[in-house]
Every structure is written in structure tokens, then in C-alpha cells.
Amino acid sequence: MSGEPLRYSPRVRELFAALPGGGALAPGEGVTVNGEAAALERGAWVRFEARVSGGRLADCAFRAWGCPHTLAAAAWLAQAMRAAPVADLRPAEVRELAHEIEAPAAKLGRLLVVVDAQSALLAAARAVQ
């Protein structure tokens, strides 16, 4: 029951504490789309949900099960995608995402699940345009 002490970047702590965009998507205009990826053996399960309106992701929310880095990464991406034109959005690079939240290399596999969920969301968003 022992091990390395918990070490998280201030960014991870901040995102984890607030979980911006976590939970249900707020009601509003537009078409609702979602994208999901899960790899329980890696310790991550992420689902993004968004409303597409006027060619933009009018709103974006996430649900996730996983470590603090997983939740922080999902929260950061949900924020980053909000209000962006769908045509301009590209799936995040895992290493850039890791750099953004200062995630250790051991968490890259979990961040890949986050990016897979984002990719699925963007594909669904493009399909309804």
C-alpha cells in the first residue's frame, strides 16, 4: 500500500479540481453528436458530447472514468473545442496533450484513449454538417 507520492502539475490539479465541461451537455440549439473510446485495461474511458450549430461546436462536454491526467486531458480538450469551427478542428497529438498538462510518459496510453474519443467526436460532427 505504498509507492511514489502523488505528483501532478498545477494544470492537472486545476483542471481536476474544476472539471470544466464535465457531465451533461447543457441544453441548446443544434445537433448533438458524441464520440467515445474506452480501454479499461489501460484505465481510461472517455466520452465527448457536443452540439453542432452553424458549423461550430456550439458546446462541448465530456464524461470520463480514469486517472486525474485522463480527466484533466478530457476537460482541457472539451474547453479547447468549444465554439471552434468544425472544419478547423483536428484530433490532438498525444504528445502535445501530454505537454499541455505535463503528463508523465507512463500516462500516454491513457491520453491516447482521450484522443481516440475526440477523433470519434470530430468524425461525428463532420458527418452532420
Place this chain on the structure above:
Amino acid sequence: MNRAGPIYLDWAATAPLDRRVADAMCACLADPAAQANPSSGHASGRAAAALVARARGEVAALIGAPAESIVFTSGATESVNLAILGTARASPREHRHVVCSRVEHRAVTGACRQLEREVFEVSWLSPAAGGAIEPAAVAAALRPDTALVTLMQVNNETGALTDIAAVAKLCRERSVPLHVDAAQSAGKLPIDVAVDDGIALLSFCAHKLGGPKGIGALYQRRQPRPALQPLMSGGSHEAGLRPGTLATPQIVGFGAACRIARESLATEPARIRALRERLWQALQPAAPLWRNGVAEPSAPGILNAGFAGVEGESLLLALDGEVDVASGAACHSAVAEPSDVLRALGRSDLAIQASLRFSLGSGTTEAEVDRAAGLVVAAVRRLRSVLPAGALERVA
């Protein structure tokens, strides 16, 4: 725990230093005569030796042993290694079998795996459903060539309580030395090696019961006395079993901690057990949840609980700075490694990662338990509020 900061519910990892122990150690450190080598024959040495002798008696009294049966070590890990490696290596050439269990502390399993790398065969017993080792399983594992049985009395992760009296009787009848890892039970449950005289060796330490870190003890039965091969060379201290100048202030602190623990044995276990059950009840609003291990028989102060749909590392961070607890997984280099003990109980890796060990001690109060439970329930609900649909059922 009478201090600002997080609520401390990790007493099984280590207990805060008792104020009275600190006072005794400070008095020892401030006494010039106590700084002499207790092995020296001059007056100052004899004064230090007297302090050691008094403390040795207090340590021995905690387990009903004579003072001369106590060997001071650096802690329970060293005691365990001396007991297991020392006994096995000193055993007759035709005795090359050791009985251990899969739910022992890594100090024990590590020593047994070392024996496997030598010439020994180890029988690894699995726990019963509640987490304890059944005496019948020990009986079935014993062989004519068994050199040692080593078991913990209280499991450090689940609190499961093995019937050591029954195992001791069995070992006595078969003339097999029994080593008991009492790191989690000494000072928390009554132990009497004079009654349970099948116990040949017993390991425990100071810091689990409010004493200082860096000091432990190995009880070695006098009659019949189990043969032990020292792990280190370089002196004849501690009956030739453990060389090195004795750490008088640490030993004085250990003695004080044992005396305080012995004086509270009549009341503390029941009080702490009631607090543990209060905690379990107060956690119920976080259902679905489960208990790893059973309520009884178990150690008074340990509750291991799992929370469906919750990832342990996130739960720990959600509680960081509010409640000090241990997770069901050891986090080495950011990669969670599920507990071998909970795996042996049949828990899935996901269920293990959703588990926390709460351990209570002499300083734990009702107010702390209630507040900690409220914080845990709130953290669990918050994490569940962002779960994907279906995760609550699957991640358990």
C-alpha cells in the same frame, strides 16, 4: 490527531509519534549519561544499559515474553528477514520447506522468494474468503521437512485476522517453528507468547504503535529456542544475532510506546472497532460500495472499502489535503499496480483500483471519522457525476 491539516486515517502505515514517547526520548537525548554505548562497562555505559534493559522489559511485557527473549532490530522488516532467513538457513540440511501465504507483507514474501532462490521450497497458502489463513490450510501444508511457518496475524491491507493461537498449537504439536509477523497486531490486540507457546518468533516495531521509526524487535522463544543464523556480522550484540551499537533513545521510545499500548489494550481495541464501524456506516451514502475482507474476525482499526465506478488515483487526488488514506494499488512511477492481497481475495484489478484502506488509531476521534466519511462520499459522488453511461456497472 490533534493537529491542523488532513484527517489522518493511515495508521496502519505508521502512527504519529505519541507525545509521551517523544518526551521520554527527549529526556534520554538530553541525558549525557544515556549517550554512552550500552555495551561499555563504565558507569555511563551501565547507565545507558539500564535504560535499554528497562525498555526491553516493557517491549517484552507487551507480548507476555521474558525480557531476554527480545532482540532489537531496525524495524519489523529487519526482524522478519532475520526470522525467516535466519531460521531457514540455520535449519538442518534435510529441512528445506517453508510455509507462507500469498497475502503476507512484502517483507515476508520477499524473504521467502529469496529462500526460493536458494535451496528452499515455499508453499504459498491462499486465504479463505474473508482474507485470513485457515489453520486447516497450514496443517495440510506441513511436511516432515518443513523448516518454518511464517504468517501475519493481521493483514495490513484488509485487517483480516488469522487464528494464530490455533496455528501455534498446530506448529507446537509438529515441532515446527512458527514466525508471526505482528507488525499490525502488537499493541493493538492482546498477544501472549507464554500462552501461545507455539510461537517461536514474533516480529513487530515501534512506529506502528506511536513509537519512533527505525526500531523494531524480534521475539525469540527461549524453550525450545529456534536456531537463528545472523544476517550481519561484526559484533556480538543482541545475543550475537544483531551486531551494531544499540540506539538507546529509539529503544527508550519503543519501550514507552509499548507501555502505553499495553495500558490501553483493555479499552482501545473496542473503541477503535466502534469507530471503524461508524466509518463504514457513514460511508454507505457512497453506495454501491463493498468491503474487502470481513468485519469479524478482523483487526479493530482497518477498513478496506471499494467504491463502484471510481478510479482510485482520482479518488486519492480528490481527497488530497483533506484525508490521508492508502489506495488499493501501489503507485510506482505513476503506474498503478494492483494489490497482491486484494487479488488473492479474488478482486478484479478494476475493483482493487477502486478501493481505499482506511486505518484508525489511538488518536482517531468520532468527529474525524464523520468528517472524513463526508469528504469521501462527496468525492465519490463528484467523480461519479462525470462517469460515462454504463461505467458504474462495469468498473467494479
